[in-house]
Amino acid sequence: xxxxxxxxxxxxxxxTRFLVNKNQKVRVLVxxxxxxxxxxxxxxxxxxIFDEDFLNEHILENDIVIHCAGYIDLLNKEKMQSFxxxxxxTKKIADLCLRKKNRFxxxxxxxxxxxxxxxxxYEPISLxxxxxxxxxxxxxAMATDYVLNQISNxxxxxxxxxxxVIGVHDYKPSAAGKEIxxxxxxxxxxxxxxxxxxxxxKDVAKAIFIAANSSYRGHMILSGEDQTIKSLYRxxxxxxxxxKLIIPLPTIxxxxxxxxxxxxxxxxxxxxxxxxxxxxxxxxxxLIPELTPFDQTIKESIEWLVKYYL
Numbered sequence: 001x002x003x004x005x006x007x008x009x010x011x012x013x014x015x016t017r018f019l020v021n022k023n024q025k026v027r028v029l030v031x032x033x034x035x036x037x038x039x040x041x042x043x044x045x046x047x048x049i050f051d052e053d054f055l056n057e058h059i060l061e062n063d064i065v066i067h068c069a070g071y072i073d074l075l076n077k078e079k080m081q082s083f084x085x086x087x088x089x090t091k092k093i094a095d096l097c098l099r100k101k102n103r104f105x106x107x108x109x110x111x112x113x114x115x116x117x118x119x120x121x122y123e124p125i126s127l128x129x130x131x132x133x134x135x136x137x138x139x140x141a142m143a144t145d146y147v148l149n150q151i152s153n154x155x156x157x158x159x160x161x162x163x164x165v166i167g168v169h170d171y172k173p174s175a176a177g178k179e180i181x182x183x184x185x186x187x188x189x190x191x192x193x194x195x196x197x198x199x200x201x202k203d204v205a206k207a208i209f210i211a212a213n214s215s216y217r218g219h220m221i222l223s224g225e226d227q228t229i230k231s232l233y234r235x236x237x238x239x240x241x242x243x244k245l246i247i248p249l250p251t252i253x254x255x256x257x258x259x260x261x262x263x264x265x266x267x268x269x270x271x272x273x274x275x276x277x278x279x280x281x282x283x284x285x286x287l288i289p290e291l292t293p294f295d296q297t298i299k300e301s302i303e304w305l306v307k308y309y310l
Contacts, residue, residue: 002212003059003102004028005049005093006069008036010174011107011165011204015066016040018205029058036171049089055096064103064212067093073136074175075265086139087146094147094155104147104157105212110197110221112141113161115275122279123161123219134267144219151217158211159219163278167201167297168304175268180298181305183236188245191229192254194272198232199224200292207287216286223278225294239299 002019006012007028013036019026020040027043037044047054049069059065071078071085090106097104112132113124127148129141144159151157170177176198183189199222207222227235230246237244251273258264280291 001025001027001060001063003063003065005030005065005067005089006107008032008034008171009068009070010167010170010172010177010201011162011208012066012068013037013171014167014169014201014205015068015208016042017169018202018209022209027058027063029055034171036169050084050092052092052096055093059093059096059100059102061100061102063100064105065093065097066105066107066208066212068107070107070109070140071136072175073134074268076134076136076267079135082135082139083142086136087142090143091146094150094157097157098150098153098155101156103212104155105208106144106147106157106159107208108144108147108159108161108219109137109140110161110163110223110278111137111271112144113221117275119275120277120279121221121275123221123282133270148219156217158214158216160208160211161219161221162204163197163199163221163223163276165201165204166198167301169201170301170305171308173305173309177301177305179232180236180301181309183233183244184240184242184302184306184310187243188247189233190247190249190254191233192249192251192269192272193228194251194274195226195228195232195276196272197223197226197276197278198294198297200297203288203291207283210287214286220282220286221278221280222283222287223280224291224297226277227294229272235295235298236302239295239302 007016045058073082115121127141127145132138166176
């Protein structure tokens with residue numbers, strides 16, 4: 001049995017769908033049911049993933065546990081919720097999996113990896129949670145560090161660090177999904193220097209499935225294709241054949257504008273500006289050698305978002 005936390009999230013529901021399509025038995029542990037999973041033939045357990053009795057009842061020996069649940073605090077305002085969900089929740093599940101000898105796949109984030117200003121970013125030699133600058137990154141780094149330490153104590157686990165995930169079944173929607181919707185709704189766009197590395201959510205789901213059934217322990221980056229903000233906008237323009245006027249802005253102007261916007265934060269600007277060139281050689285060697293072309297990912301993302309939201 002596959003046990004999935006965070007199954008209503010973007011990665012979680014795509015992993016769930018991938019497993020269902022593979023005719024696997026799936027149990028999801030959720031706080032509530034929503035559109036992302038209510039049409040799937042799965043065993044749904046509604047409860048509190050911080051409750052040890054709830055976890056102990058529904059995670060059995062020999063189950064494969066895929067821990068996708070997390071709290072993404074883009075505005076960097078929710079310290080307690082970030083630490084409770086991302087660190088304390090992960091710690092409880094990791095400890096349980098060590099005790100019951102479960103295979104444990106933890107979905108971390110590239111945001112926890114220390115980065116140089118230039119060059120490729122590889123799997124980290126060590127993590128430094130205290131040096132992280134946001135509640136999200138700090139809490140995820142603490143959780144990741146804990147899981148890696150538990151591996152040395154016998155936990156059968158693999159930590160995966162996805163870059164910016166994009167693609168279908170984006171019900172929340174994710175930050176990437178919101179940005180695509182915003183681009184679709186505007187003819188004039190403002191961009192700044194910087195970008196992200198994007199990976200298709202279906203590739204992430206496939207990688208997680210292969211990882212779950214492998215004996216590989218440790219940690220691994222899941223990354224796809226680098227895109228500047230401008231090239232992302234151009235890809236959306238190409239996919240929709242709707243012309244866009246893209247106006248570049250200096251970073252300082254964007255940072256000033258953020259002070260007057262409840263939708264964006266200085267943290268989001270910082271993430272755009274930092275090194276986003278992630279290595280995926282370990283992923284291609286051990287999990288998935290071929291990735292979905294970015295233009296195809298954008299096309300499928302737009303089609304799904306338009307159908308569901310517009």
